Amino acid sequence: MRPPSQFTEDFAAEAEEQDPRMGAMMICTRLAGRAIIRVVGRCNEAIENSNLDLSNCQLMRVPDAVYHLMRHTELKTCDLSENDITKITPKFTTNFSLITDLNLSHNQMAKLPDEIASMANLERLDISFNTFVSLPSAIFKIPRLQELNASNNHIVDVDSEDIEEAPSLMKLDLTRNPLTARCHDLLCRINKIEVLLTQREREDWEDLTI
Incomplete structure (x- = not known):
């Protein structure tokens, strides 16, 4: 047979x-x-270890069934990397408000909900390899966020004041983003936190002497 x-x-x-x-x-x-x-299967594993790994699951969004399966579990971490997710909703931040580590890398996201600022325990956030052209200001209002990886996006400008006013931020990775010359220079002057930047190549006109 x-x-x-x-x-x-x-x-x-x-x-x-x-x-x-x-x-x-x-x-x-x-x-x-x-x-x-x-x-x-991975939701069942998370019930046992409080770490939800939904990486590489062909997701375009977080299914409602996940919230249902996790309703009695206090998650510590959540990995949604290597999917095709375009956004996370306020429902996500409400249901998973206790996580300390969130990996959203290698997706198709260009924005985050303002409610992400309410994730009071979040310490590490990875949004690398997405389609962000700017960093949502709500990120810098997350009270305990210490590390933010925003490398390999399409970010051209960042508000340096938002970065400096972030309550707990210690490390920001902005490497491999097409930052403007002005933005790059302003970020280089920040001393309060560690800002990782790709070395900027000078334009031809910048080498001209008058």
């Missing part, structure tokens, strides 16, 4: 002979099913 996986592949091949779209639809359904099983 053929194993279930082989049976599914043979059935998909037969369906594709009748309608080319059917085989592709079955493959997509199977992949989606695997992703759901992976998410549920």
Whole structure:
């Protein structure tokens, strides 16, 4: 007797002979099913260790089912990296308000909700490898945030006053962002916290002497 996986592949091949779209639809359904099983499995693990790892789960958003499964668990960390998430909602910040470490890297985010400032225990935030063109001011209002990784985005300007007024920030990584010359110079003058920057290449016109 053929194993279930082989049976599914043979059935998909037969369906594709009748309608080319059917085989592709079955493959997509199977992949989606695997992703759901992976998410549920990782939620069950988080119930045991309080660390929710939903990285590389083909997510475009945080499913409502995750909030339901985690409703009685006080999470310490949450990893949503390596997905296709475009945004997190205020519901996320409300349900996971106690986490200390949040990894949102390698997604498609360009903004964060203002409610992220209410995550009173958050100490480390990673938003690297996304599509931010600016840093949301709400980030700098997170009371215990110590480390922010915003490298590899499309950020051109940052309010240096927001950075200096952040209550607990100690390290900010802005490497590999297309910062303007003025912004880069202002950030270089900050002494209160450690700001990591990619060395700026001088423009041709800056080398001209008058």
